[in-house]
Amino acid sequence: MTDTIVAIATAAGRGGVAIVRLSGNPVPIAEKMFIPQGKTAVAQFESHKMYTGKIDCGAFSDFGLCVLFRAPKSFTGEDVAEFHCHGGVQIARGIVQRAISLGARLAERGEYTKRAFLNGKLSLASAEGMVDMINGESEAEVRAGFALYGETLTRKVKVMQDDLTNLLAGIDCDIDYPEEDLEFASEDAVRERLVSIKGKLDALLKGYGVGKKIKQGVTVVIAGRPNAGKSSLLNVLLGYDRAIVSSVPGTTRDSVEGTVEIEGVRFNLIDTAGLRESDDEIEQIGVKRAERLVKSADVLLYLFEEWTKEDESFVGGLTVPCVLVRTKADKGTNGKSDLAISSASGEGIDRLKTLLYEKGVGETNDGAFLVEERHYAALRKAKESLREAIANVGVVPSDVIAVDLRDAWDALGEITGETASETVINEIFAKFCVGK
Numbered sequence: 001m002t003d004t005i006v007a008i009a010t011a012a013g014r015g016g017v018a019i020v021r022l023s024g025n026p027v028p029i030a031e032k033m034f035i036p037q038g039k040t041a042v043a044q045f046e047s048h049k050m051y052t053g054k055i056d057c058g059a060f061s062d063f064g065l066c067v068l069f070r071a072p073k074s075f076t077g078e079d080v081a082e083f084h085c086h087g088g089v090q091i092a093r094g095i096v097q098r099a100i101s102l103g104a105r106l107a108e109r110g111e112y113t114k115r116a117f118l119n120g121k122l123s124l125a126s127a128e129g130m131v132d133m134i135n136g137e138s139e140a141e142v143r144a145g146f147a148l149y150g151e152t153l154t155r156k157v158k159v160m161q162d163d164l165t166n167l168l169a170g171i172d173c174d175i176d177y178p179e180e181d182l183e184f185a186s187e188d189a190v191r192e193r194l195v196s197i198k199g200k201l202d203a204l205l206k207g208y209g210v211g212k213k214i215k216q217g218v219t220v221v222i223a224g225r226p227n228a229g230k231s232s233l234l235n236v237l238l239g240y241d242r243a244i245v246s247s248v249p250g251t252t253r254d255s256v257e258g259t260v261e262i263e264g265v266r267f268n269l270i271d272t273a274g275l276r277e278s279d280d281e282i283e284q285i286g287v288k289r290a291e292r293l294v295k296s297a298d299v300l301l302y303l304f305e306e307w308t309k310e311d312e313s314f315v316g317g318l319t320v321p322c323v324l325v326r327t328k329a330d331k332g333t334n335g336k337s338d339l340a341i342s343s344a345s346g347e348g349i350d351r352l353k354t355l356l357y358e359k360g361v362g363e364t365n366d367g368a369f370l371v372e373e374r375h376y377a378a379l380r381k382a383k384e385s386l387r388e389a390i391a392n393v394g395v396v397p398s399d400v401i402a403v404d405l406r407d408a409w410d411a412l413g414e415i416t417g418e419t420a421s422e423t424v425i426n427e428i429f430a431k432f433c434v435g436k
Contacts, residue, residue, distance in 0.1 A: 077119025110432030124417025139264030211369030226274030
């Protein structure tokens with residue numbers, strides 16, 4: 001890329017410092033805009049050295065910093081220059097306008113990171129990890145995004161691609177030189193290697209359930225009969241009064257929602273209307289909605305004071321992971337439960353959070369979760385091609401098996417970006433802000 005792009009790299013608004021970034025061929029522009037302190041003319045820029053001096057914005061000037069990163073040792077893989085100025089809104093805009101007047105153009109959304117990808121500085125999966133970190137709303141989302149950004153998934157995918165490449169090379173050798181009778185590996189050995197690659201795929205695919213919950217949050221529905229203490233528990237878990245608490249049955253008629261982090265994972269809590277028969281039309285609607293929400297929950301917190309046949313009937317027909325919570329433990333009530341709590345005293349609340357995490361998230365691994373549906377679909381496609389190849393070993397000619405192996409390699413390449421379509425690439429980088 002020969003054109004030079006410019007954009008404000010820091011958040012909009014007033015602040016202590018703002019950064020304006022140029023990439024492409026920024027040196028001629030920087031030399032016209034920046035005079036180092038104590039100099040009457042610009043000196044030669046040394047890479048990775050910060051200079052203090054005057055930034056000429058045309059209509060005004062600012063005293064700040066300038067640094068040059070020479071290719072390929074820069075984020076984009078191109079020459080990059082940055083102006084670090086005071087954080088006033090107009091100052092940064094003035095620098096951008098001055099750079100544009102000197103030949104730069106305004107960067108598009110995500111163009112800096114896209115250039116880094118196109119110049120081989122990071123994989124497509126790594127770029128997606130960066131977006132996940134920026135947009136992360138919980139510690140777990142940021143951790144998963146960092147693992148993706150750090151090429152954890154890409155490295156695992158590359159290993160499988162290398163295995164497939166070696167198999168394909170052997171098959172091609174047999175096809176190209178049949179008279180040599182090379183036979184690079186026996187059928188059993190080929191099948192064993194394919195099964196090994198498929199096992200690595202299965203291990204990654206297994207992490208999608210956890211990854212999806214980390215990215216979207218765990219949906220927890222709080223249900224039970226009227227006056228079971230649902231709204232009180234919601235308020236305690238959130239740490240503030242979100243739901244109205246009353247001794248009048250049927251106070252909660254619609255769902256009330258809130259979010260809390262447990263072990264860094266976002267849990268989306270939904271308090272629902274008390275489950276009972278009612279002649280009140282509005283309450284009936286609330287009860288039906290509660291029943292629908294229960295069926296779609298990741299975890300159900302079912303609250304009760306005294307266990308009844310109605311509770312048994314409702315919970316017994318569910319397939320949703322459930323935690324049975326006996327409330328108002330400080331009043332000494334009895335009944336079937338996984339634990340007893342008291343929203344008034346706080347008894348059992350920490351244990352409840354532990355159970356929620358165990359039910360909603362389960363075991364964690366090294367952080368290489370699949371958090372992107374796109375990655376999951378690509379791995380599923382690769383697995384299907386491998387399954388076909390394994391079934392065909394010893395049944396069809398090796399060149400037919402090679403077709404499935406290449407399909408699997410291409411599917412994996414969609415994750416790293418090697419075989420991703422231009423449409424997919426553009427969609428990913430459109431998620432970024434201008435300046436990143």
